[in-house]
Amino acid sequence: MSEFKQTFNSSLGKKLIMALTGLFLCTFLIVHLGGNLLLFRNDNGYSFNVYANFLTHFPPIEVIAYLLYLCIIVHSIYALVLTIKNRRSRPVGYAVVNKSPATWQSKNMGLLGAILLFFIVVHMRDFWFRYKFTNEVTYKEYRTDLATNQTTVADYVPVSADFEPTVSTENNVEIVRVKDLHANVVTSFSCLWYVIIYVLAMGAIAFHLKHGFQSAFRTLGWVHRKYTPVVEFIGTWLFAVIIPCLFALMPIVYYITSLKN
């Protein structure tokens, strides 16, 4: 055990932890984006609400979710520990700042990470905490006529406070009663400053991952002429362009829709 402790307390061990937790968070982003793209379906939030319900009621996902929260915390704490160590390694700074061609994002990962941590706290408070631990989120009832596949939607008031979401079929009509997280999304993203926070955070994640994704592979020691360009391509286009843009599009689209109503 002490040998493992020594390994993970070494400079390279701490970097390994940063890389592994960072890459796990990257894979989570893909899953999170996949689910959230349901927000773009024009179905009164039916598929999004069912998806949110699935996430919070399927045990394996819940286990992975807690692993994910642990990764966020460990990644942040190790970042702080490493930053303090790095600062101490140069007690007297330079009068003329280094003019090497190192990219801006590579030199400001801590700042970008702090922005993201702030964002994650706000985001989890509004969508995760309220959904799971409060009764602030209202319910919706979706009735789908299985013969015609027509869905109607209505507000649903649960009989008791500890009401659990249900799916039932009566007279060839499927009735789904779920917490209406979609309504939270609609109200949150009708607020301009909230939309701005989200879009800025997605900008931060783009720059953070532009450097972080390929840097994690370097830390793991996976550098090779053949696949390093592939890693850099994925890090740039998928993690720094496509994913942040699609995420940022959600608050923007919902804000524009709210202006029309």
Place this chain on the structure above:
Amino acid sequence: MEQNNMNLTLKVWRQKNAQTPGKFVTYKADGISPDMSFLEMLDVVNESLIHKNEEPIHFDHDCREGICGMCSLYINGHPHGPKRAITTCQLHMRTFHDGETITIEPWRAAAFPVIKDLAVDRSAFDRIQQAGGYISVNTGGVPDANEIAIPKVIADEAFNSATCIGCGACVAACKNASAMLFVSAKVSQLGMLPQGQPERYSRAQSMVAQMDAEGFGNCTNTRACEAECPKEITLTNIARMNNDYFSAKLFREEHIHENNG
């Protein structure tokens, strides 16, 4: 030729010893030939200081042909000055323009304490090297040259790593004062060759342990070191070192049996 000579203003870091805080002192360097090296220019300044009965500026130098790794100096925000892939002794005054103000600082790192003025104590590098930067060779008859076949690609790569002169520019350039480029070059130059295999994994472990003990920072893959290295040592070395280190720590422990004392 006289009219081509340059008049410069130097802002030089003067510090009595590691215990005393230092400060910048401004000197005039007049009538400097553009064909002088940077160190020759400092020699001229020191001559005039000696004539005025002032303490000359202390700086490290030895071979003055770019191979010993003794000269240092952080010039206008760059270790070894603004030109790529040369040491300070190979830097000529024609790189600067007449009337320019040049700021000269020592390498700044907790692990490189200032001895006096611009000279810093780089014996931390010696201790890292002594911790594992060697191979074991049997005494006896001289082995045949080319007895061990080594692929050209490997020989070239090991030789590229071996060109590191241990000047410490990587530490000086790194925003974290990390020594990982130096250590990884030393790990690689031996670890890639057949002669370096017996100690390959213990070498990576002991050199990294010594590096950590000396108080250097942690690599964040900004690539500033690679850009400023006078011998153009590449960042790939760091990935290679990480690979050897993690292999050693996690998969190649010497005592593999549980009760092997």
